Each structure stands twice: as structure tokens, then as C-alpha cells.
Amino acid sequence: MAQVETHVGTRGEIPEQIGFRNKLRASWRGLPKEQRWAATIGIQLAIAILLWFVDRSLGYAALTITAIYWLRRLPPLPWRLALEAGIVLVYAVTGPRSVAIVLAIAFALFWAPKEWHGWLIPLTATLTAVFYPFFADRMFTIPVFGAFPDVATGVYMIVFIMMAVGLNIVVGYAGLLDLGYVAFYATGAYTAAWFASLQFSHRSIHFGAVGLIPPNVPGIHISLWLLLPLAGAFTALCGILIGLPTLRLRGDYLAIVTLGFGEIVYVLARNGDNMFGFNLTNGPNGITPIDAPGWGNHLSSWTGGFLPANYLTCCKAVVFGHHVQSADVFFWTALVLLAFTVFCSLRLRDSRLGRAWVAIREDETAAAAMGIPLMRTKTWAYASGAFFGGVAGAYYASFKSATFPGDFFFNISVFILCMVILGGMGNVWGVMVGAAFLAYLNQEGLANTGSWINTNIHVGSWHPNIDVPLYASGIYGVIILVVMLFRPEGLIPSRRRAAELHEGVHDTPLYDVTHAG
Amino acid sequence: MAADASTPALTRITTRRPSLISIIGLSLVGLLIFWLVVNFIKGPSYFVEVLFIGLATGCVYALVALGYTLVYGILELINFAHGDVFMLGGMISVTLASAFGIKSGMGGLWLLVILVMLLAMVCCGILNATIEAIAYRPLRGAPRLAPLITAIGVSFILEDVGLAWKGPNYVSFPDVMPHSNAISVWGVDIGWNKIIVLMITVPVLLILLWLVQRTRQGKAMRATAQDMDASAIMGINVNRTISFTFLIAGALAGSAGLLYALYVTTVRFDQGFQLGLIAFTSAVLGGIGNLPGAVLGAICIGLIQAFNEGLNWHAPGSDWTQAIVFSILILILVFRPEGLLGERTPEGG
Numbered sequence: 001m002a003q004v005e006t007h008v009g010t011r012g013e014i015p016e017q018i019g020f021r022n023k024l025r026a027s028w029r030g031l032p033k034e035q036r037w038a039a040t041i042g043i044q045l046a047i048a049i050l051l052w053f054v055d056r057s058l059g060y061a062a063l064t065i066t067a068i069y070w071l072r073r074l075p076p077l078p079w080r081l082a083l084e085a086g087i088v089l090v091y092a093v094t095g096p097r098s099v100a101i102v103l104a105i106a107f108a109l110f111w112a113p114k115e116w117h118g119w120l121i122p123l124t125a126t127l128t129a130v131f132y133p134f135f136a137d138r139m140f141t142i143p144v145f146g147a148f149p150d151v152a153t154g155v156y157m158i159v160f161i162m163m164a165v166g167l168n169i170v171v172g173y174a175g176l177l178d179l180g181y182v183a184f185y186a187t188g189a190y191t192a193a194w195f196a197s198l199q200f201s202h203r204s205i206h207f208g209a210v211g212l213i214p215p216n217v218p219g220i221h222i223s224l225w226l227l228l229p230l231a232g233a234f235t236a237l238c239g240i241l242i243g244l245p246t247l248r249l250r251g252d253y254l255a256i257v258t259l260g261f262g263e264i265v266y267v268l269a270r271n272g273d274n275m276f277g278f279n280l281t282n283g284p285n286g287i288t289p290i291d292a293p294g295w296g297n298h299l300s301s302w303t304g305g306f307l308p309a310n311y312l313t314c315c316k317a318v319v320f321g322h323h324v325q326s327a328d329v330f331f332w333t334a335l336v337l338l339a340f341t342v343f344c345s346l347r348l349r350d351s352r353l354g355r356a357w358v359a360i361r362e363d364e365t366a367a368a369a370m371g372i373p374l375m376r377t378k379t380w381a382y383a384s385g386a387f388f389g390g391v392a393g394a395y396y397a398s399f400k401s402a403t404f405p406g407d408f409f410f411n412i413s414v415f416i417l418c419m420v421i422l423g424g425m426g427n428v429w430g431v432m433v434g435a436a437f438l439a440y441l442n443q444e445g446l447a448n449t450g451s452w453i454n455t456n457i458h459v460g461s462w463h464p465n466i467d468v469p470l471y472a473s474g475i476y477g478v479i480i481l482v483v484m485l486f487r488p489e490g491l492i493p494s495r496r497r498a499a500e501l502h503e504g505v506h507d508t509p510l511y512d513v514t515h516a517g
Numbered sequence: 518m519a520a521d522a523s524t525p526a527l528t529r530i531t532t533r534r535p536s537l538i539s540i541i542g543l544s545l546v547g548l549l550i551f552w553l554v555v556n557f558i559k560g561p562s563y564f565v566e567v568l569f570i571g572l573a574t575g576c577v578y579a580l581v582a583l584g585y586t587l588v589y590g591i592l593e594l595i596n597f598a599h600g601d602v603f604m605l606g607g608m609i610s611v612t613l614a615s616a617f618g619i620k621s622g623m624g625g626l627w628l629l630v631i632l633v634m635l636l637a638m639v640c641c642g643i644l645n646a647t648i649e650a651i652a653y654r655p656l657r658g659a660p661r662l663a664p665l666i667t668a669i670g671v672s673f674i675l676e677d678v679g680l681a682w683k684g685p686n687y688v689s690f691p692d693v694m695p696h697s698n699a700i701s702v703w704g705v706d707i708g709w710n711k712i713i714v715l716m717i718t719v720p721v722l723l724i725l726l727w728l729v730q731r732t733r734q735g736k737a738m739r740a741t742a743q744d745m746d747a748s749a750i751m752g753i754n755v756n757r758t759i760s761f762t763f764l765i766a767g768a769l770a771g772s773a774g775l776l777y778a779l780y781v782t783t784v785r786f787d788q789g790f791q792l793g794l795i796a797f798t799s800a801v802l803g804g805i806g807n808l809p810g811a812v813l814g815a816i817c818i819g820l821i822q823a824f825n826e827g828l829n830w831h832a833p834g835s836d837w838t839q840a841i842v843f844s845i846l847i848l849i850l851v852f853r854p855e856g857l858l859g860e861r862t863p864e865g866g
Binding site: 268 | 593594595652655656659660661662663665666667669670671672673674676677678680681685790794797801836837839840843844846847850851854
């Protein structure tokens with residue numbers, strides 16, 4: 001296998017006259033510019049008209065995308081500005097006004113100097129996310145995918161983004177394939193469920209849940225704010241316990257063993273209603289209800305109601321003409337948790353530990369020779385990844401107010417892995433985009449797409465009656481396969497990982513199964 | 518691969534001293550044997566019946582496990598999609614059986630069943646070889662986790678193909694097994710269905726062993742498993758050999774699909790995932806890459822499953838089968854990663 005540096009950039013130089021595709025490409029390039037442009041516009045218009053007949057809004061969307069495609073090719077001032085203003089104006093007058101606003105913001109971003117993009121784009125994204133509950137219900141309907149996600153779906157998306165960022169530490173940074181990440185999710189969720197519900201009703205322990213749960217209610221009730229770090233720490237401990245015996249195995253064995261652990265956790269959750277006579281997990285019925293988070297009456301009145309006493313019963317405030325709801329508060333809290341996760345993930349990546357992970361991923365033998373303790377470093381990757389999975393699981397359990405064993409099936413592990421792969425292994429921003437998209441698809445998008453297909457695509461009176469959400473896992477399978485075959489570095493790649501995936505690395509492990517013992 | 522050749526002697530020295538780990542492992546095995554002996558004493562004839570159930574299940578597992586082991590031996594790839602090829606084998610068998618109008622007590626029944634099996638084998642073999650060409654071959658130079666990830670993707674796709682084809686419910690296979698007892702001595706009743714499963718599996722396994730160990734193509738397979746580059750230099754068509762390996766593995770999965778449908782009489786789209794993992798565990802238990810090891814491991818797992826679900830004295834029951842199988846997988850990888858049959862050799866046999 002070649003070293004990473006030597007072959008970067010030598011691909012792609014193909015002689016022009018070999019093969020049908022290259023001949024076609026060469027003859028296309030040989031045409032005069034005007035003819036090529038005319039042909040392109042013609043094809044694009046034809047597609048737009050065709051789509052217009054299937055679904056009108058889709059046709060308009062195709063037309064808009066065509067216009068945006070040509071924006072880049074126009075001389076900047078005044079043509080580009082005029083076209084942009086034209087598109088925005090047309091939408092402002094006729095179509096949904098939210099499209100005009102979104103496009104205007106996007107165009108403004110591209111007019112900003114390139115060197116500002118580093119902070120401008122994250123800032124815009126953060127502001128959009130923070131104010132999302134205010135305009136979620138006023139957004140336009142995306143063709144095919146349906147309406148923008150509502151705020152509750154937003155919480156779901158953020159929780160899965162957190163988990164994907166956590167898994168990215170294990171898979172993206174350290175290069176250890178973990179097929180049982182759902183076990184950490186489950187551990188976090190059940191930690192929250194044990195310590196903030198009626199599950200252990202023969203005990204009555206209250207701590208920090210002042211103002212949420214009356215003190216005479218049986219069961220263990222601990223404030224979620226204490227449970228989140230506790231769940232994270234407990235899950236990290238589980239990660240270490242799973243990691244210690246298994247991390248010396250080589251990559252593919254490790255994958256299977258983690259899968260095994262994931263399945264064992266699932267079976268434990270399902271059959272845990274009678275563990276030697278003790279009801280640990282309440283079996284297939286799950287643990288419900290789980291206490292909602294809240295800051296208690298004292299903090300709430302002290303901050304003038306800014307921190308709600310109880311997330312479920314809170315929120316009478318009207319801000320900017322928007323009645324703040326329970327889901328909104330969950331959403332903002334999730335955003336804070338996500339910001340913390342992303343911050344930790346980025347700092348970890350650049351730390352001594354993070355560079356050790358990358359070194360192990362690229363060449364284990366060389367890393368060991370440089371004095372990196374393999375087992376300890378890998379275990380830390382596991383523990384940190386597990387921590388965020390646990391926090392996300394605990395928070396989501398509290399949001400849903402329930403946890404069921406069926407939520408922790410193997411599919412979820414692959415679902416999260418699919419997010420990491422689609423977004424780009426190793427790149428936090430890419431992983432976030434991939435996770436947001438897939439979580440949206442899973443929660444709302446697939447159902448919307450299904451109903452769109454079933455109503456709009458038909459031959460005469462024949463409609464396909466496809467239950468699209470039923471085939472969710474197959475769709476993820478297709479995404480995984482297509483991404484791995486055609487763009488293994490993901491949509492928004494990390495440059496270093498892309499080079500490894502294209503050129504190959506010397507990834508013969510130092511600890512082999514035959515060396516163990 | 519090249520480094521593997523020089524290490525066995527070293528490994529043998531380091532693993533021979535009795536360590537804490539091996540003492541724990543041996544005591545676990547001791548407990549298992551104690552549990553089995555107590556169960557045997559409590560009900561000997563029942564124990565033997567359960568044992569035959571385990572043998573029959575183990576044989577089906579063996580056919581699937583051999584597919585994992587063959588592919589792992591040659592590519593060092595865990596073919597995650599293999600279990601789903603097995604599932605599709607069951608689906609194909611169901612479709613063919615209803616097309617041929619197979620039903621209990623008809624003339625030439627077993628000839629038709631064998632025909633269905635051969636057809637399922639051909640279909641699954643071609644399917645498996647196609648999967649290799651599409652999903653694994655382009656990634657042969659990539660980091661070794663890349664094809665494993667595509668394998669997971671393929672597995673999910675195949676599962677949904679089964680789902681779209683036959684729907685989410687159990688599809689029944691005609692119940693053609695004779696329900697009478699083949700053997701009935703000393704109070705031990707063994708049904709024909711188990712004997713028939715054994716009668717079909719054993720020849721298939723023998724043919725496979727002959728193919729890998731005695732034929733020219735088998736020699737090419739073993740050579741490719743040892744060193745792909747060197748065998749290419751020696752004039753072996755490596756791509757064709759790998760395709761052939763996948764073809765055989767798929768054919769075995771197809772035959773297992775029919776046998777499982779015949780034995781359990783139902784097929785469902787998600788059976789491949791569960792059974793695939795069990796079969797993979799069997800392959801690891803026996804020493805992955807080792808053909809007799811896969812059969813031995815599969816029979817062990819089949820027996821463990823049957824004992825767990827069938828025995829009366831302190832058996833955890835079928836709810837826990839999955840957890841037990843995975844615990845065995847983890848314990849094996851921790852205590853004896855080279856599997857039951859000793860040294861891990863990349864070539865079969």
C-alpha cells in the first residue's frame with residue numbers, strides 16, 4: 001500500500017479518445033461555447049417542464065435551481081445581482097415569501113468576502129437554529145420532501161446529530177467501526193429512566209427535582225440536569241468495560257463484537273423485567289412516564305421565568321408574536337447540549353489525544369512506535385464517543401417521557417453510522433449535515449416523500465402504493481452503498497480522511513487476533 | 518498476510534503458559550459441562566431428543582457458516598450480506614415450491630424438493646457473485662473497513678428486497694416433512710425431519726470439502742487465500758477465483774435457505790439477520806477460515822441453542838438465546854480468538 005502523500009492528485013488524467021464516455025465528453029468540449037450553453041439551457045428547461053407536469057411546485061423548484069446554476073457563470077455585476085434580485089422579487093410577489101427570504105440570505109452570504117465565510121456561515125446557521133421555532137410553521141413546503149420539520153422533530157434531529165457527532169469520534173477520528181452504538185444510547189436512556197421515574201417505586205428518593213415532582217411520590221426522582229452528566233459518565237464507563245476486552249481485536253472483529261454488545265443490551269432491555277426476580281427494565285412495555293426536566297420554582301422565579309420550572313407545564317410567554325411551547329424549550333436546551341458536544345468534539349480532535357487517534361487510524365504500528373499507548377488511546381475514543389451517546393439518550397428519553405427496548409434495535413446503530421458516512425467520516429460539520437438530513441427523513445421526510453410519490457406519480461389512474469417508511473433501512477442501505485462506492489469521503493469530507501480512502505493506508509493492525517492471549 | 522506465516526511459532530510459545538484468562542475460560546467450560554451432565558441424569562431420553570434437534574439446527578447453521586468462512590478465508594471480509602442471501606434462498610424456495618405445487622404425499626416429492634434446492638442454490642450463488650462484483654470488488658484496495666460497511670448496506674438492501682417481495686409477515690412453506698418417528702429406541706423418539714436434514718446436509722458438506730481440497734479450482738482458492746499477489750503471478754485468475762468462492766458460498770446459503778424453510782416451514786424477511794449472526798458466531802467459534810471448524814462450531818452453537826431452549830433444569834429459555842450466542846462470540850474472541858480448531862489458517866481444510 002502506498003503512503004498517503006505520494007499519490008494524492010495523480011488520479012483522473014484519462015486519455016481523451018479512450019472509451020465511449022471520454023469520446024462523448026471530448027466532442028462536447030469541442031463544441032462552441034454558445035451551442036453548449038444553448039443545449040444546457042434547453043435540457044434544463046425540458047427537465048423543469050417535465051417536472052412541472054408531475055408536480056407544479058417541483059417544476060418551479062427546478063426552474064429556480066436552473067437559475068441559481070447559471071448565476072455562477074454570469075459576469076458578477078450587474079448581471080448576477082440583477083438575476084438574483086429578479087428571483088427574489090418573483091418569489092416575494094408570487095410564491096411563498098419564505099423562499100424569497102431564504103434565497104436572499106443565501107445570496108447575501110455569497111456576496112460576503114470569502115474570508116468572512118469561516119465565521120459567517122456558522123453564525124448564520126446558529127442564528128437560524130436558535131430562532132427556528134419562531135418561523136418553523138411559516139416556512140414553505142419543499143417539493144417531494146414536504147413541510148419543514150416541526151420543532152418536536154427538530155429535537156429528534158438534534159439528539160441524533162449529537163449521537164452522530166459522538167459516533168464520529170469513534171468511527172471518524174479513531175477509525176474503529178462501532179456497530180453497537182445504540183447500546184450507549186440505550187444505556188443513557190435507561191439511566192434517565194431509572195433515576196427519574198416510578199420504576200423503583202419501593203424506594204422514594206428525591207434529589208434536585210424540587211418543584212417538579214411532589215415529595216410524596218414514590219420512586220427515584222433526580223433532576224435531569226444531574227442525570228445528564230451521570231448518564232454520560234455511566235455510559236462512558238460501559239464503553240470502557242466493553243472496550244477493554246475487545247479493543248485489541250482488529251477492525252472487523254471489533255465491529256462484530258460491538259454489534260454483539262448492542263444486541264445483548266437490546267435483549268437485556270427486552271427481558272429485563274425479570275432479572276432473577278427483579279424488574280430492571282420493565283421488559284417490552286418500557287419505562288414510562290419519565291420526569292420532564294425543569295429548573296424548579298426557585299430558579300424559575302429568580303430568573304423571572306426565563307428558566308422554566310417544569311418543561312412540560314411551562315411557557316405562557318409570547319415572544320415576537322409566537323406562543324412559546326414546551327417543545328420549543330426542549331429544542332433550545334437540546335441546542336445548548338449540541339453546542340457543548342460539538343465544542344468538545346472539535347477540541348478533542350485538535351488535542352494531543354485527538355492527534356493520537358488520527359495516528360492510530362492511519363497506521364497503528366507507526367503510532368505505537370511513536371510511543372502512543374494503543375489500548376488506552378482507543379479506550380478513550382470509545383469512552384468519549386459513549387459519553388455523548390449517553391447524554392443524548394438520557395435527554396431524548398426525558399423528552400419522549402418513555403423508553404422502550406424496541407427503540408434500541410440494530411437498525412438504529414446502522415442509521416447513525418449511515419449519518420456519519422453520508423456526512424463525511426471525521427468532519428464534524430459534514431456529520432452534522434448528514435445527521436440532520438437523515439434524522440429528518442426518518443421522522444417526517446420518508447412519510448412525506450411516500451405520499452408525494454403515491455399521489456403525483458401515476459400512469460393514468462394507476463398509482464404506486466408504496467409504503468416508503470417501511471423500506472427505511474433499505475434506503476439507508478442504498479445510501480451507504482452509493483456513498484462508499486462513489487464518494488467514500490462523504491458529502492463534506494475531511495481532507496485527510498478523503499486521501500486515506502482514495503489512496504489506501506497501511507492499516508494492518510498491530511494486535512491481531514492471532515497475537516492475542 | 519505475509520507476516521502471518523512467521524508468527525505462529527511465537528504465538529504458540531506465548532499462549533501455552535496457563536494464564537488467569539485461560540483458567541477463567543476453562544472454569545466456564547467446566548460449569549457448562551456440569552450443567553449438561555445434571556440435565557442428562559435428570560432425563561436421559563429427553564436429553565438425547567434435544568441433542569438431535571440441536572444437530573439438525575446445527576447442520577443448517579453449518580451451511581451458512583461455511584459461506585462466511587469461505588469468504589473470510591479468501592478476502593478477510595465479513596460478508597455481512599450473507600445471512601440475507603440465505604433469507605432470499607428461503608424466499609426463492611417458497612416461490613418455486615408453490616410454482617411446482619409441492620404438497621405433502623405427492624409422487625416424486627423428494628425429487629422436486631431436490632430440484633428446488635438446486636435452483637435456489639444456483640440463484641443464490643449468482644446473486645452472491647453479483648454482490649461481490651458490484652459492492653466489494655471496487656473497494657479491494659480501500660481500507661479494510663470500507664467493504665465491511667458496504668456489506669452492511671447490501672445486507673439492508675437485500676432485507677428490504679425480501680420485505681418488498683413477500684411482505685412483512687411469515688410466508689409458509691408447504692409442510693412436507695413426515696411427522697412419524699424415524700428412530701424409536703429406549704424411549705428416544707427422533708423424527709424424520711431431523712434425519713432428512715442430516716441426509717441432505719452431509720452430502721453437501723462432503724461435496725464442498727471435495728471441491729476445495731481435491732479440485733484444481735479448490736487449489737486456486739486456497740492459493741488465493743494464502744497470497745493474492747503471488748497466485749496472480751502464478752497465473753491464477755484471482756478475480757474469477759474470488760467470484761467462484763462467492764458463488765459457492767451463495768449456493769450453500771441457498772441450500773440452507775431451502776432446508777430451513779423445509780424444517781421450520783416459515784420464511785420471513787428478517788430471518789437472515791438473526792441466523793446470519795448466529796452462523797458468523799459459529800464460524801468464529803470453529804476458527805474462521807477453517808472449513809471443518811465452521812461445521813464443528815455450527816454444530817456446537819446448534820446444540821447450545823437446543824439445550825438452552827429445550828432442557829428443563831436451569832435453562833435460560835429462548836428469550837436469551839440471542840444474548841447467549843453473542844456472549845459466546847465475545848468470550849471466544851477474548852479467550853481463544855483463533856477458535857476451537859487451533860491455529861487460524863487462511864486456507865480452508
